[in-house]
Amino acid sequence: MSLLEVRDLHVWFDLPHGSPVHAAAGVSFALDEGERFGLVGESGCGKTTTVLALMGLLPPTATLAGEVLVNGRSILAGGEDSVRAHRWTDVAMVFQGAMNALNPVKKVGWQIAEPMAFHGVARGAAARRRAGELLELVGIPAAAGERYPHEFSGGMRQRAAIAMALACQPKILLADEPTTALDVMVQAQILDLLTRLSSELGLALVLVTHDLPVVAQVCDRAAVMYAGEIVELGPMDALYHAPRHPYTRMLFAATPDLYGEGKVASIPGTPPRLDRDIAGCAFRPRCDSAFAPCAGEHPELSPVQPGHEAACHLTRQLAGEGSPA
Amino acid sequence: MTLPLQDPQLATETGAEPSRRSGFLRTVLRERKAAVIGLAIIVFFIVLSIIAPYISPYSITQQTCAVYAPPSAAHWLGCDDGGIDMLSEIMQGGRISLIVGFAATLVAMIIGGGVGILSGYFTGAVDVALMRVTDYLIVIPDLVFMIVIASVWGASLFHVIMVIGILEWTTTARIIRAQVMSLRERVYVKRTRALGAGHLRIIGKHILPQVGPLLMANTVLTIAIAIYLETALAFLGLEDPTVTTWGTILEHAFERTAISSGAWWAIVPDGIVIAVLIAGCFLFGQAIEDALNPRLKVAHLSVRRWRLRPLVGRGPDAI
Amino acid sequence: MRGADYVIKRGFFAIVTIFVAITINFFLFRVLPGSAVTDLSRVPHASPQLQHALTVEFGLDKPKWQQYFIYLAQLAHGNMGISFAYQQPVSQLLIADLKNTIPMVTVGTLAAIVVGVATGVLSAWRRGSPPDHVSTNAAIFAYAFPTQWLGLMLLILFAGTLPAGGMENPFVFGTEPFWPHLGDIATHMILPAATLMLTAYGSYTLVIRSALLETLGEDYVLTARAKGLPHRHILWRHAMRNAMLPLVTLVALDLGLIVGGALLIEVIFSWPGIGLAMYTAIGQRDYPMLQGGFLILTVSVILLNFAADLLYFRLDPRISQ
Numbered sequence: 001m002s003l004l005e006v007r008d009l010h011v012w013f014d015l016p017h018g019s020p021v022h023a024a025a026g027v028s029f030a031l032d033e034g035e036r037f038g039l040v041g042e043s044g045c046g047k048t049t050t051v052l053a054l055m056g057l058l059p060p061t062a063t064l065a066g067e068v069l070v071n072g073r074s075i076l077a078g079g080e081d082s083v084r085a086h087r088w089t090d091v092a093m094v095f096q097g098a099m100n101a102l103n104p105v106k107k108v109g110w111q112i113a114e115p116m117a118f119h120g121v122a123r124g125a126a127a128r129r130r131a132g133e134l135l136e137l138v139g140i141p142a143a144a145g146e147r148y149p150h151e152f153s154g155g156m157r158q159r160a161a162i163a164m165a166l167a168c169q170p171k172i173l174l175a176d177e178p179t180t181a182l183d184v185m186v187q188a189q190i191l192d193l194l195t196r197l198s199s200e201l202g203l204a205l206v207l208v209t210h211d212l213p214v215v216a217q218v219c220d221r222a223a224v225m226y227a228g229e230i231v232e233l234g235p236m237d238a239l240y241h242a243p244r245h246p247y248t249r250m251l252f253a254a255t256p257d258l259y260g261e262g263k264v265a266s267i268p269g270t271p272p273r274l275d276r277d278i279a280g281c282a283f284r285p286r287c288d289s290a291f292a293p294c295a296g297e298h299p300e301l302s303p304v305q306p307g308h309e310a311a312c313h314l315t316r317q318l319a320g321e322g323s324p325a
Numbered sequence: 326m327t328l329p330l331q332d333p334q335l336a337t338e339t340g341a342e343p344s345r346r347s348g349f350l351r352t353v354l355r356e357r358k359a360a361v362i363g364l365a366i367i368v369f370f371i372v373l374s375i376i377a378p379y380i381s382p383y384s385i386t387q388q389t390c391a392v393y394a395p396p397s398a399a400h401w402l403g404c405d406d407g408g409i410d411m412l413s414e415i416m417q418g419g420r421i422s423l424i425v426g427f428a429a430t431l432v433a434m435i436i437g438g439g440v441g442i443l444s445g446y447f448t449g450a451v452d453v454a455l456m457r458v459t460d461y462l463i464v465i466p467d468l469v470f471m472i473v474i475a476s477v478w479g480a481s482l483f484h485v486i487m488v489i490g491i492l493e494w495t496t497t498a499r500i501i502r503a504q505v506m507s508l509r510e511r512v513y514v515k516r517t518r519a520l521g522a523g524h525l526r527i528i529g530k531h532i533l534p535q536v537g538p539l540l541m542a543n544t545v546l547t548i549a550i551a552i553y554l555e556t557a558l559a560f561l562g563l564e565d566p567t568v569t570t571w572g573t574i575l576e577h578a579f580e581r582t583a584i585s586s587g588a589w590w591a592i593v594p595d596g597i598v599i600a601v602l603i604a605g606c607f608l609f610g611q612a613i614e615d616a617l618n619p620r621l622k623v624a625h626l627s628v629r630r631w632r633l634r635p636l637v638g639r640g641p642d643a644i
Numbered sequence: 645m646r647g648a649d650y651v652i653k654r655g656f657f658a659i660v661t662i663f664v665a666i667t668i669n670f671f672l673f674r675v676l677p678g679s680a681v682t683d684l685s686r687v688p689h690a691s692p693q694l695q696h697a698l699t700v701e702f703g704l705d706k707p708k709w710q711q712y713f714i715y716l717a718q719l720a721h722g723n724m725g726i727s728f729a730y731q732q733p734v735s736q737l738l739i740a741d742l743k744n745t746i747p748m749v750t751v752g753t754l755a756a757i758v759v760g761v762a763t764g765v766l767s768a769w770r771r772g773s774p775p776d777h778v779s780t781n782a783a784i785f786a787y788a789f790p791t792q793w794l795g796l797m798l799l800i801l802f803a804g805t806l807p808a809g810g811m812e813n814p815f816v817f818g819t820e821p822f823w824p825h826l827g828d829i830a831t832h833m834i835l836p837a838a839t840l841m842l843t844a845y846g847s848y849t850l851v852i853r854s855a856l857l858e859t860l861g862e863d864y865v866l867t868a869r870a871k872g873l874p875h876r877h878i879l880w881r882h883a884m885r886n887a888m889l890p891l892v893t894l895v896a897l898d899l900g901l902i903v904g905g906a907l908l909i910e911v912i913f914s915w916p917g918i919g920l921a922m923y924t925a926i927g928q929r930d931y932p933m934l935q936g937g938f939l940i941l942t943v944s945v946i947l948l949n950f951a952a953d954l955l956y957f958r959l960d961p962r963i964s965q
Binding site for chain 1: 863864870872873874882885959960961
Binding site for chain 3: 575
């Protein structure tokens with residue numbers, strides 16, 4: 001049984017006029033303890049929606065389908081009220097731009113300690129002490145807990161947010177673009193910190209980002225999302241060196257590698273609208289390898305190798321497989 | 326942090342970008358019901374004021390019914406203590422009230438506009454000095470100040486107009502100053518090369534037209550305040566008691582024991598029309614201000630929740 | 645310490661504004677034409693000795709600029725002249741009146757804040773629903789009705805059941821025991837304070853509503869929700885905590901409205917406060933009282949604004965940066 005299992009997750013957002021937007025379609029993946037998993041794609045591909053859905057943090061205009069299982073227990077089945085007990089204790093999150101994720105008029109230490117009482121982890125002086133320990137764990141002196149967020153630098157705020165996320169000893173940590181808006185030096189430090197915490201504490205990590213070198217540095221496995229669907233899922237190495245979906249290939253080609261070598265190519269075109277049904281493959285208009293079946297038939301995720309799946313007709317054909325299983 | 330999709334429900338509440346003046350107004354009216362209602366109310370009262378002398382059922386200078394006669398078929402709103410028809414009084418009184426409101430606002434706009442332009446355009450010491458003066462004026466309580474000035478100066482409509490105008494220009498000044506400053510940055514660089522293209526020209530041709538929508542909102546709100554203050558000053562006896570305005574109607578009712586005579590009709594309708602007009606001004610002005618400050622924000626917390634849908638079959642096509 | 649800078653700056657501003665108010669007062673009543681009428685020594689029916697004493701006290705025979713400094717000196721001693729109508733020191737009379745005004749205004753304003761916060765939170769929490777529309781429109785209308793009209797309406801509706809005027813039962817002679825006396829004043833205070841509440845709460849509702857809608861969209865609210873905190877806790881400890889800041893600013897800014905409203909209310913309910921004193925002074929052409937009243941009310945507002953600045957500073961740790 002996996003620590004985290006996402007089964008066929010769908011998210012729709014209602015619009016005031018017109019059909020709902022299908023922001024996440026059939027997202028499925030699984031994680032074990034200590035695994036570091038990346039979720040990559042362009043903006044609007046559904047990766048942030050997916051991680052927010054994992055914790056039930058969606059607005060009233062959202063409709064969900066599918067299951068999110070933590071240690072085999074479905075946490076979304078009871079709606080907002082029942083998922084609350086699992087927040088922070090099972091799954092915690094570090095948001096993009098921690099500058100704003102912290103309440104400006106409350107001391108940082110207080111904010112770290114706040115959820116501990118509600119989840120029965122610690123209260124009062126014990127909670128404050130624990131908050132101090134967490135700050136030390138992420139490389140900030142415990143005394144800094146008496147300060148306010150605006151007194152911290154950007155990098156420190158992100159560290160504090162990580163410390164805060166660990167307050168109730170979650171098993172799974174979701175990090176949504178944790179290094180965007182930070183300078184390169186600080187980025188590297190934060191990524192190191194996340195990697196270290198994952199190894200030392202056995203935390204499963206889901207890292208959401210559009211920044212491929214970041215994923216490459218931290219994650220063992222990753223899923224590439226496009227138009228709300230996972231189009232390829234597999235080990236980092238395989239995605240990088242032997243991608244099986246044209247989008248993955250073009251995505252990695254469009255980014256200079258870690259050492260700044262190689263050409264920068266961009267992918268022409270824009271992602272499709274998600275408020276309409278898409279016939280066939282969503283990536284077809286921008287794909288350089290599209291052929292006959294792509295227009296009519298929707299490609300399903302199918303195994304390429306053990307632990308490596310891709311949703312592409314071309315890949316399936318090249319692998320010599322027949323009709324979908 | 327943003328959701329890939331902002332709550333679209335809120336997107337339409339913000340209205341369109343203010344591109345051009347007339348286009349902007351039309352967009353605001355189209356998108357916000359409050360603006361339409363507000364504007365309709367304002368227009369209604371303006372029209373009413375203009376035609377009041379022609380459509381008011383009775384004269385307001387001649388007694389046409391008994392003292393404090395209650396509402397009847399002949400006199401829909403009854404009569405006041407002088408036997409004058411209440412409905413006619415309200416119609417024609419509204420005329421004067423509106424004139425006072427507009428005139429006082431005009432004075433406020435002129436002063437505020439002048440201060441704002443000088444402050445914003447010349448900046449430096451001029452700006453600091455003028456803004457200090459503005460700050461002092463804002464802190465000093467306006468009605469009390471007006472009472473003191475009016476009591477020394479004398480009770481008359483003109484004095485009331487001037488007194489309101491002299492103390493209510495501060496918001497206008499700040500708005501215009503902000504606009505002028507932001508525009509000055511753009512225009513100044515261009516025009517440094519032009520040979521002393523007069524300041525007046527720059528102000529008139531480039532700065533004033535851009536300030537339109539915000540100024541319109543501010544004007545409407547200032548008119549509301551002016552009408553409100555007029556009723557207060559009239560109530561305290563600082564307006565010419567021989568003139569009929571919405572304010573003096575209330576003052577007469579209070580002074581001449583309308584309550585103990587049970588003549589609620591001398592009080593209630595008057596207050597209602599004042600409130601309706603002021604509320605209308607507020608709705609319209611506020612709608613414009615809201616449209617200029619779009620707030621595209623999701624509500625992370627609300628009474629309503631996201632919904633769970635049971636899956637029928639597997640795969641996206643199954644939904 | 646950076647915080648001290650802010651306090652000093654605002655304190656300095658308060659002091660300067662007080663001086664500006666004093667100067668305006670002097671200018672209006674002593675410099676402008678018509679100051680012959682407002683001349684402090686022209687107490688009607690005053691004995692020549694009194695007139696002479698006043699002339700010396702305020703240097704009325706000296707040049708204007710000298711008079712100004714003498715005026716400042718006299719103010720420092722709390723001397724604001726003699727009331728034309730009551731033949732008594734203005735400061736004595738007004739301080740006594742002020743003591744009556746303060747409780748009524750305090751009760752009314754606090755009630756307005758409570759009602760405004762409650763309705764504002766309701767509106768924001770249930771945004772777009774019927775309760776929101778009712779609450780918001782009620783606030784707009786309450787704000788739009790003239791204060792004096794609201795007072796008259798309450799009089800019409802409750803004149804039978806609640807005292808319609810004055811601060812205490814005029815028919816009780818001698819010293820009444822403390823608690824019944826207090827109760828008597830309290831019942832008399834209900835209608836005036838209720839009028840003040842109705843006239844002032846509307847703008848608080850709207851500010852809280854918009855401030856709360858703003859804060860409910862902030863990232864830290866989503867973070868609080870992600871932490872699994874109960875919604876009520878998030879609303880009050882996170883969102884409202886931030887939404888209160890604009891309210892503090894508004895209450896301070898609106899003090900002019902409250903003072904004006906209190907004035908009108910005291911007139912309607914014959915509440916023996918500083919507002920009624922000023923109103924009476926208008927009719928009696930009692931210029932020293934008007935001068936004094938203006939000064940006291942203005943200085944009060946300035947000091948309250950300064951207090952609000954301090955409160956804001958306490959509430960928002962970002963200010964000291």
